[in-house]
Amino acid sequence: xxxxxxxxxxxxxxxxxxxxxxxxxxxxxxxxxxxxxxxxxxxxxxxxxxxxxxxxxxxxxxxxxxxxxxxxxxxxxxxxxxxxxxxxxxxxxxxxxxxxxxxxxxxxxxxxxxxxxxxxxxxxxxxxxxxxxxxxxxxxxxxxxxxxxxxxxxxxxxxxxxxxxxxxxxxxxxxxxxxxxxxxxxxxxxxxxxxxxxxxxxxxxxxxxxxxxxxxxxxxxxxxxxxxxxxxxxxxx
Amino acid sequence: xxxxxxxxxxxxxxxxxxxxxxxxxxxxxxxxxxxxxxxxxxxxxxxxxxxxxxxxxxxxxxxxxxxxxxxxxxxxxxxxxxxxxxxxxxxxxxxxxxxxxxxxxxxxxxxxxxxxxxxxxxxxxxxxxxxxxxxxxxxxxxxxxxxxxxxxxxxxxxxxxxxxxxxxxxxxxxxxxxxxxxxxxxxxxxxxxxxxxxxxxxxxxxxxxxxxxxxxxxxxxxxxxxxxxxxxxxxxxxxxxxxxxxxxxxxxxxxxxxxxxxxxxxxxxxxxxxxxxxxxxxxxxxxxxxxxxxxxxxxxxxxxxxxxxxxxxxxxxxxxxxxxxxxxxxxxxxxxxxxxxxxxxxxxxxxxxxxxxxxxxxxxxxxxxxxxxxxxxxxxxxxxxxxxxxxxxxxxxxxxxxxxxxxxxxxxxxxxxxxxxxxxxxxxxxxxxxxxxxxxxxxxxxxxxxxxxxxxxxxxxxxxxxxxxxxxxxxxxxxxx
Numbered sequence: 055x056x057x058x059x060x061x062x063x064x065x066x067x068x069x070x071x072x073x074x075x076x077x078x079x080x081x082x083x084x085x086x087x088x089x090x091x092x093x094x095x096x097x098x099x100x101x102x103x104x105x106x107x108x109x110x111x112x113x114x115x116x117x118x119x120x121x122x123x124x125x126x127x128x129x130x131x132x133x134x135x136x137x138x139x140x141x142x143x144x145x146x147x148x149x150x151x152x153x154x155x156x157x158x159x160x161x162x163x164x165x166x167x168x169x170x171x172x173x174x175x176x177x178x179x180x181x182x183x184x185x186x187x188x189x190x191x192x193x194x195x196x197x198x199x200x201x202x203x204x205x206x207x208x209x210x211x212x213x214x215x216x217x218x219x220x221x222x223x224x225x226x227x228x229x230x231x232x233x234x235x236x237x238x239x240x241x242x243x244x245x246x247x248x249x250x251x252x253x254x255x256x257x258x259x260x261x262x263x264x265x266x267x268x269x270x271x272x273x274x275x276x277x278x279x280x281x282x283x284x285x286x287x288x289x290x291x
Numbered sequence: 292x293x294x295x296x297x298x299x300x301x302x303x304x305x306x307x308x309x310x311x312x313x314x315x316x317x318x319x320x321x322x323x324x325x326x327x328x329x330x331x332x333x334x335x336x337x338x339x340x341x342x343x344x345x346x347x348x349x350x351x352x353x354x355x356x357x358x359x360x361x362x363x364x365x366x367x368x369x370x371x372x373x374x375x376x377x378x379x380x381x382x383x384x385x386x387x388x389x390x391x392x393x394x395x396x397x398x399x400x401x402x403x404x405x406x407x408x409x410x411x412x413x414x415x416x417x418x419x420x421x422x423x424x425x426x427x428x429x430x431x432x433x434x435x436x437x438x439x440x441x442x443x444x445x446x447x448x449x450x451x452x453x454x455x456x457x458x459x460x461x462x463x464x465x466x467x468x469x470x471x472x473x474x475x476x477x478x479x480x481x482x483x484x485x486x487x488x489x490x491x492x493x494x495x496x497x498x499x500x501x502x503x504x505x506x507x508x509x510x511x512x513x514x515x516x517x518x519x520x521x522x523x524x525x526x527x528x529x530x531x532x533x534x535x536x537x538x539x540x541x542x543x544x545x546x547x548x549x550x551x552x553x554x555x556x557x558x559x560x561x562x563x564x565x566x567x568x569x570x571x572x573x574x575x576x577x578x579x580x581x582x583x584x585x586x587x588x589x590x591x592x593x594x595x596x597x598x599x600x601x602x603x604x605x606x607x608x609x610x611x612x613x614x615x616x617x618x619x620x621x622x623x624x625x626x627x628x629x630x631x632x633x634x635x636x637x638x639x640x641x642x643x644x645x646x647x648x649x650x651x652x653x654x655x656x657x658x659x660x661x662x663x664x665x666x667x668x669x670x671x672x673x674x675x676x677x678x679x680x681x682x683x684x685x686x687x688x689x690x691x692x693x694x695x696x697x698x699x700x701x702x703x704x705x706x707x708x709x710x711x712x713x714x715x716x717x718x719x720x721x722x723x724x725x726x727x728x729x730x731x732x733x734x735x736x737x738x739x740x741x742x743x744x745x746x747x748x749x750x751x752x753x754x755x756x757x758x759x760x761x762x763x764x765x766x767x768x769x770x771x772x
Contacts, residue, residue, distance in 0.1 A: 184514055
């Protein structure tokens with residue numbers, strides 16, 4: 055699907071939230087590396103896509119009505135073969151139906167599980183004074199408890215991207231702490247600049263998250279992503 | 292924008308016989324300040340004469356040379372008066388009156404909306420709810436600035452707040468820097484922070500820009516302009532309302548949304564503008580940028596009269612992000628030969644043993660440090676630098692005392708001879724509050740130093756913070772190239 059088609063589909067369905075697969079598709083077009091996800095609408099597709107994309111795989115519920123995917127049993131990790139893939143699909147659909155009655159289910163997203171690495175977060179929101187701003191931080195407890203994040207007003211220049219990576223306290227982790235692999239900082243800088251450019255080019259994007267962005271031996275890759283659009287033009291004034 | 296700052300002729304609308312009323316007080320202040328260099332006409336439909344001057348009955352009747360009209364009328368009469376100015380083709384209007392958005396009533400909001408709708412019709416508007424413009428080069432002042440300095444300088448200032456603008460103008464005198472223009476633009480119905488940043492970016496007389504901010508009218512354009520401005524001229528901004536309490540106060544003051552602390556932190560990092568956290572820091576910093584050269588070297592030598600103050604000064608340097616420079620062997624041995632053998636220290640901070648080093652000794656220490664090239668600047672703290680002050684302390688009863696008036700000139704002479712920034716700490720207080728001789732002498736000394744390129748601060752903490760901000764600005768600017 056093209057950019058226009060993805061946005062058009064969401065608009066036609068009255069949605070402002072793009073699902074994970076749509077969000078990743080747009081980011082991929084902008085040159086941001088993403089783990090490929092496929093939408094499985096039934097058990098057979100879930101098994102086929104798992105085989106195609108490679109084990110171990112991950113499945114996640116795709117539903118605009120499910121906000122906390124893990125809590126409602128909508129996520130399965132570390133699926134190692136076709137039998138597990140079929141069971142994972144069934145379990146997810148069953149749990150979500152049970153935990154979020156009446157949820158509209160689009161299907162299940164299937165992807166290869168990312169190798170172990172450092173979890174980072176990149177997000178974008180709108181500030182009432184300055185418009186779109188970019189947030190960067192280390193994921194997990196670093197962002198949730200320590201609020202260890204840096205902000206920049208979009209558009210970023212090269213120096214902004216360079217500085218904001220080094221501004222967070224967890225920067226030492228990115229340099230490779232206690233034998234962990236160092237993050238490719240040049241690639242990270244480029245990625246932040248690409249996100250900034252992506253937001254500049256698409257003013258209808260209201261919020262965006264890449265969480266997590268995993269840094270491992272293969273480089274940086276967006277494992278989960280979310281995009282929210284402005285209210286449709288007819289509704290907003 | 293030019294008539295706001297360099298008007299050909301001014302009219303003040305809303306003059307009455309009561310000289311305490313805002314309109315009359317404004318007229319009197321501007322006339323006194325302008326001293327007849329430009330005409331300032333009173334306007335009122337109710338009186339025909341004010342203190343022997345003809346009063347014009349309406350805006351329409353004014354001579355055509357008038358290009359700045361200051362309207363001091365109740366809020367509900369403002370939109371009509373502005374319409375009359377538009378009709379007459381007046382390019383610039385100031386509206387000091389309050390009673391608009393900031394009062395939070397429906398009537399206030401409507402009047403402000405009406406005023407906003409009148410912008411862009413050929414007449415630019417500053418205000419409402421403001422103090423207007425102090426522009427010494429244009430013979431224009433704000434209330435109560437009849438006695439503000441006449442000399443035009445190179446510091447441009449803008450703020451929504453009138454009280455802060457007034458403080459900035461009057462306190463500039465303590466620091467001996469002069470202002471090109473200071474503008475209080477209030478609710479920003481037309482001219483806002485973006486216009487002011489653009490103006491000071493283009494104004495050749497302004498080499499340093501300073502501002503106090505609450506809300507923003509056009510944040511994105513302001514961000515881009517401050518980025519440009521700060522790349523060209525040091526730009527120092529006091530952003531108010533970044534705490535929970537401050538945000539509430541800003542909302543009721545100018546009806547502004549104060550914003551998110553984290554995002555403003557990004558604003559300062561990205562633009563390179565210098566952030567300060569209070570009036571004292573704002574003025575200290577503007578003073579440092581005015582009196583110091585574009586200093587990038589953060590290594591400092593401290594000369595102190597006592598060990599304790601030396602330790603405190605060293606802590607202040609480190610906390611501010613400066614370093615105490617390391618002296619080379621040659622410099623150390625020279626200093627050791629100059630200083631007394633006991634009670635003093637040639638290492639940085641240099642301890643002269645007491646606050647009254649002999650004139651020749653202080654001179655030789657500073658000569659040695661100036662010639663060493665070991666440091667980027669010199670701070671002098673807890674040294675009594677004038678003969679008169681030493682006499683007040685009774686030091687002239689010492690054996691071998693000589694009146695040596697060149698004592699106080701040493702910091703200035705070393706600064707000029709070695710082209711090295713020198714900053715002096717002159718403490719405040721220390722005697723009974725009704726004894727003014729010491730205070731008078733301190734003021735004289737502060738003026739003398741600041742007029743000769745030596746900034747003066749009352750504590751070493753203030754001195755080091757101000758120096759550090761200059762060093763950080765010019766270092767970042769170089770790194771950004």
